[in-house]
Amino acid sequence: MLSNLKPQAPDKILMLIEEFKADTRQGKIDLGVGVYKNPEGVTPVMRAVKAAEQKIWQDQTTKAYTALSGEAEYRNAMTRMVLGDAPADRLASLASVGGTGAIRQALELARLANPGVTVHVSDPTWPNHLSILKFMGLPFTEYRYFDAETRGVDFEAMKADISKAAKGDLVLLHGCCHNPTGANLSADQWDEIAAILEKSGAIPFIDLAYQGFGDGLEQDAAATRMIAQRLPEVLIAASCSKNFGIYRERTGILLALTENSAARDMTQGSMAFLNRQTFSFPPDHGARIVSTILTDDALAADWRAELEDVRKGMLELREQLASELRNLSGSDRFDFIAHHRGMFSRLGATPEQVQKLKTDAAIYMVGDSRLNIAGLNRDTVPVLARAIVEAGI
Template sequence: MLSNLKPQAPDKILMLIEEFKADTRQGKIDLGVGVYKNPEGVTPVMRAVKEAEKRIWDSQISKAYTGLAGEADYRNALAGMVLGSVPADRLASVASVGGTGAIRQALELARMANPDVTVYVSDPTWPNHLSIMKFMGVPYVEYRYFDGATRGVDFEGMKADIAKAKKGDLVLLHGCCHNPTGANLTLAQWEEVAAILEKSGAIPLIDLAYQGFGDGLEEDAAATRLLAGRLPEVLIAASCSKNFGIYRERTGILMALGDSTAARDLSQGAMAFLNRQNFSFPPDHGARIVSTILTDAGLTAEWKAELEEVRNTMLGLRTQLASELRDLSGSDRFDFIQHHRGMFSRLGATPEQVAKLKSDAAIYMVGDSRLNIAGLNSDTVPVLARAIIDAGI
């Protein structure tokens, strides 16, 4: 039987990681993998996380299964962080295996509710969005999003395309810090998106993977809260990997907002059922870290302060890189880097130019020219800027 399996195409980002590891050149720069790194090149354990783990170690007396939906303390705390308050009469939620698991469960839920669902997804988007939908056999349509000329959002194109979604379809939206482009909607533009979805009856599926990495914890939740407040049904897949720095703990949540308590109860039962079918009980350690932090005022303050340090570090790197490129190019054509938000920016370089950065300067980024700003430090920014100009970007 197993000999009948077909070879699977390797993940391009994972391939890039292995290629980077094998490169023996001194001064190589990894801008491919999507993790935050401090100036020393380390993805650190946050101070509040360390303290939370100590408290869990001292107090935990059992490793018995948690509930199918995960612990209520975690789900309520994270819902409060994302939504500002917990609309108990509308909200169903389950802990998930990371944000990726929440996306998968959301697609499963949508297909249970509407076997004919089509998902509208931005062009471009996180590649795993498309990979999961292809594997599941869920139809999708790409909507215009990134303007290659301005490196901003093609908002008119986006509006025209998502307006074609029908009642019961999903429109997959990046709540903040768009991956892979770094180009984001304004709050006024989000209002227009909400109006389009109100008219069509299509349901937003919000992927919120980077809350706190863009303009601030509250600011990055503003679009999600706007849609949750205006629309009768909203799906939200949130991740704690980045903003709590607990990547390997696989800590996420799927939230479903319905238009009634009956819809809430149906959603809660269906999502718990899906958890049972896919992995039974969700992982708990990361969720317990998050709930320990968010239910303690002192730990919450410590975590928020460190999250701001992370965010401001990335903003500083963006400003420095844009400035270096402005000086070297004698133009403002790279100023979009300073205006983008989150970990990523898309340079708009060709695959050949990206390959030249790798071969000539040992600078690794994804082939579509997505670069991870958090892979830089103040010393490597000038190196990257010079290499970009030398590559003819």
Template sequence: MLSNLKPQAPDKILMLIEEFKADTRQGKIDLGVGVYKDPQGVTPVMRAVKAAEQRIWESQTTKAYTGLAGEADYRNAMAQMVLKDVPTDRLASLATVGGTGAIRQALELARLANPDFTVYVSDPTWPNHLSIMKFMGVPFVEYRYFDNDTRGVDFAAMKEDIAKAKQGDIVLLHGCCHNPTGANLTLAQWEEVAEILEKSGAVPLIDLAYQGFGDGLEEDAAATRLIAKRLPEVLIAASCSKNFGIYRERTGILFALAENSAARDLSQGSMAYLNRQNYSFPPDHGARIVSTILTDEALRADWAAELEEVRNSMLGLRAQLASELRDLSGSDRFDFIAEHRGMFSRLGATPEQVAKLKSEAAIYMVGDSRLNIAGLNKDTVPVLARAIIDAGI
């Protein structure tokens, strides 16, 4: 039987990681992998996470199963962080295996509710969005999003495309820090998106993977909260990997905002059912770290302060890179890098130019020219800037 398996296409980002490891050149720079790194190139364990784990280790008396939907403390704390004032009698929630698991369960829930749905997804988007939908056999269409000339959002084209979504379809939106482009909608534009979805009856699925990495914890949740207040039904997939730095703990959550309490109860039961069919009980350690931090005033304050340090570090790197490129190019064509938010920016380079960066300068980034700003430090920014100019970008 197993010999009948067909080889699967390898993940391009994972391939890039292995290629980077095998490169023996001194001074090589990894801007491909999507994890935060400090100036020393380390993805650190946050202070509050260490303190929370110590507290859990000292107080935990059992490793028995949690509920199918995860612990209530975690789900309630995350609902407060992400949504704040949304009526709880309309909100169902589910602990998941990372934000990726939340996306998968959201699509499974949508299929249970409407087997004939289509997903509208930005062009470009996080590659795993497309991979998951293709594997599931979920039909999708891409809506125009990124303007390769301005490196900003082509909002007129986006509005035209998402207006084609029908009642019961899903429109997948990035809540903040768009991956892979770093180009975000303004709140005024989010209001227009909400109006379009109100008219069509399509359901937004918001992927909120980077809350706190863009303009701040509250600011990065503003668009999601706006949509939740305007629309009767909203799906939200959130991740704790980045903002808590607990990548390997695979801690995520799915929210389903329903039209009324009866629909909320149906959603909650269906979501628990989906967990049971997939991995049964969700992992608890990362969720318990998060709930311990969010429900303790001192831990939460320390976590929020360190998250701000991370965010400001990335903003500083963006400003430095844009300034270096302005000086080297004698133009403002790279100023978009300082305007983008989150870990990523898309340079708008050709695959050939990206390949030249790798072969001639040992600078690794994804083939679509997405670069991880957090992979830089103040010493490597000038190296990258010079390489970008030399590559003719």
């Protein structure tokens, strides 16, 4: 039987990681892998996470199963962080295996509710969105999003395409820090998107993977909260990998806002059913770290302070890179880097130019020219800027 299996296409980012490891050149720069790194090139364990783990180790008396939907304390704490004062009588929630697991369970839930659902995704989007949709066999269509000329949002095209979504379809939106482009909607543009969805009856499905990495913890949730207040049904997949730095703990949550309490109860039962069919009980350690932090005033304050330092550090790198490129190129065409938010920006380089960066300067980024700002430090920014100009980007 197993000999009938067919080779699967390798993940391009994982291939890039291995290629970077094998490169023996001094001064090589990894801007491909999508994890936060400090100036020393390390993905650190946050202070509050260390303290929470110590508290859990001291206080925990059992490793018994929790609940199919995850511990209520975690789900409630995450709901408050994402949505603030959410209407509890309309809200169902589910602990998941990372943000990716929340995305998968959301799509499974949508298929249960509407077997004919079509998913509308931005062009471009996080590649795993498309990979999961293709593997599940769910129909999807791409809406225009990124303007390759301005490196901003092509908003008129986006509106025109999203307006075509039918009632009961899902429209997948990045809540903040768009991956891979770094180009985000303004508050006014979010209002217009909400109005389009209100009119069509399409359901917003928000991927909130980077809350706290853009304009601040509360600011990054503003668009998601506005959508949740205006639309009768909303799906939200949130991740704790980045803002808590617990990538390997695989901690995420799926939130579902429903039209009424009866629909909430039905949705909660269906979500628990999906966990049971997929992996039974969700992992608890990462979730317990998060709930321990968010329910302790001192730990929460320290976590927010460190997260804000991370956010400001990335903004400083953006501003430094834009300034270096302005000076070296004699042009403001790279100023978009300072305006983008989150870990990523798409340069708008050709695959050949990306290859030239790798060959000539040992600078590694994804083939579509997505670069991870957090892979830089103050010393490597000038190196990258010179290489970008020399590559003719």
